[in-house]
Amino acid sequence: DAGVTQSPTHLIKTRGQQVTLRCSPKSGHDTVSWYQQALGQGPQFIFQYYEEEERQRGNFPDRFSGHQYPNYSSELNVNALLLGDSALYLCASSSPGSGEKLFFGSGTQLSVL
Amino acid sequence: DQQVKQNSPSLSVQEGRISILNCDYTNSMFDYFLWYKKYPAEGPTFLISISSIKDKNEDGRFTVFLNKSAKHLSLHIVPSQPGDSAVYFCAARTFTGNQFYFGTGTSLTVIP
Numbered sequence: 455d456a457g458v459t460q461s462p463t464h465l466i467k468t469r470g471q472q473v474t475l476r477c478s479p480k481s482g483h484d485t486v487s488w489y490q491q492a493l494g495q496g497p498q499f500i501f502q503y504y505e506e507e508e509r510q511r512g513n514f515p516d517r518f519s520g521h522q523y524p525n526y527s528s529e530l531n532v533n534a535l536l537l538g539d540s541a542l543y544l545c546a547s548s549s550p551g552s553g554e555k556l557f558f559g560s561g562t563q564l565s566v567l
Numbered sequence: 568d569q570q571v572k573q574n575s576p577s578l579s580v581q582e583g584r585i586s587i588l589n590c591d592y593t594n595s596m597f598d599y600f601l602w603y604k605k606y607p608a609e610g611p612t613f614l615i616s617i618s619s620i621k622d623k624n625e626d627g628r629f630t631v632f633l634n635k636s637a638k639h640l641s642l643h644i645v646p647s648q649p650g651d652s653a654v655y656f657c658a659a660r661t662f663t664g665n666q667f668y669f670g671t672g673t674s675l676t677v678i679p
Contacts, residue, residue, distance in 0.1 A: 458610070487666070496571070496656050496669030497611070510665040544610055554599060554660075556667065558610030 456481060458559035460545050466565045467535050475530040475562045479547030485509075486528040487556065488520060491542040503528050532564075540566045570594045571659050573670035581678050586644040588673050590657035593638065597659040601667070602631060602642050605654045614655075615642070647677045 459478045467473050479486050485504045489497035499512035503522035522528045526547075532539055542563050546556035572591045580586045588602075598619040603611035617624040617631045617640070624631050630643045644651055654674045658667040 489669075494671065496573075496658075496671045497667075498669070499666035502665045512666055546610075555601065555613045555616065556611075557613070558603075560608065560610045 458483075458545055458547050458557050460543075460559035460562050462562060463560065464563045464565075466567060468567050469535055469537060471535050471566075472531065472533045473535060473564060475532075475543050475545075475564070477528045477530070477545030477547075477559060479526050479528070479545075480557045483547035483549040483557065484526050485548045486522060486526065487546045487548070488528070488530045489544040489546065490514070491544055491561070493541070497544055500530065535566045537566050540564060569671075570597075571657060571668045571670040573655075573657060573673050575673050576671070577674045577676070579676045579678060580647045582649055583646045586642075586647045586651065586675055586677070588642040588644075588655050588657075588675065590640045590642075590670055591638060592640075592659050592668075594659070594661065594668075595638070596661040597668075598662045599660045600631070600633060600640055601658045602629075603656045603658060603669075604651075605656065605672070611656060644675075647675075649677045649679050651675060652677050 461476045487502040488500040491497045501511040502509045506522045517533045519531045542561045544561045545559045601616040602614040605611045615629045633640045654672045656672045658669045660667045
């Protein structure tokens with residue numbers, strides 16, 4: 455049973471560029487959440503997708519957008535990258551049957567130069 | 568606005584002894600709390616949870632205590648093992664919310 459998979463594992467971009475991160479949820483999970491973890495901080499909620507719609511959004515600018523596909527996989531897009539966007543981006547999946555727990559992938563480490 | 572706080576960035580404990588990790592929160596609407604463990608280069612892994620209707624939950628060597636009046640929870644690991652060395656995050660969620668609020672983590676080192 456594959457867990458949550460994220461790609462790529464590492465990414466280097468320059469300021470102003472755009473980036474797309476991908477996530478496949480754990481088998482049987484229909485909800486995907488994205489979190490940003492800056493160095494020395496805890497994960498910060500970006501948004502959550504359910505039934506291909508953004509269900510809730512955290513305190514992140516519109517430069518951060520996402521998508522969920524019918525197979526429940528998801529993408530996180532960040533436009534006009536800033537140096538401060540450098541962080542570990544974590545995808546988490548869940549479902550009513552998972553008992554409210556989030557199952558995390560290993561993350562994508564994004565460096566913006 | 569840090570609604571969940573872990574005030575101890577690091578903790579060192581001898582193998583076999585008890586590890587106590589603490590977490591404070593400010594939002595009285597939080598009703599579900601979790602602890603996650605994170606190793607380097609891996610995503611956080613669920614450890615144990617507790618709902619606000621309980622004040623204690625045990626799972627093997629791990630016990631979480633919730634003190635709602637103090638808005639405080641703690642994770643006890645007994646006995647501590649070297650493999651427990653990791654960063655521990657507490658997280659909380661409101662009944663109606665879909666987002667979890669995480670603390671900044673406590674790095675636990677268990678010394679053999």
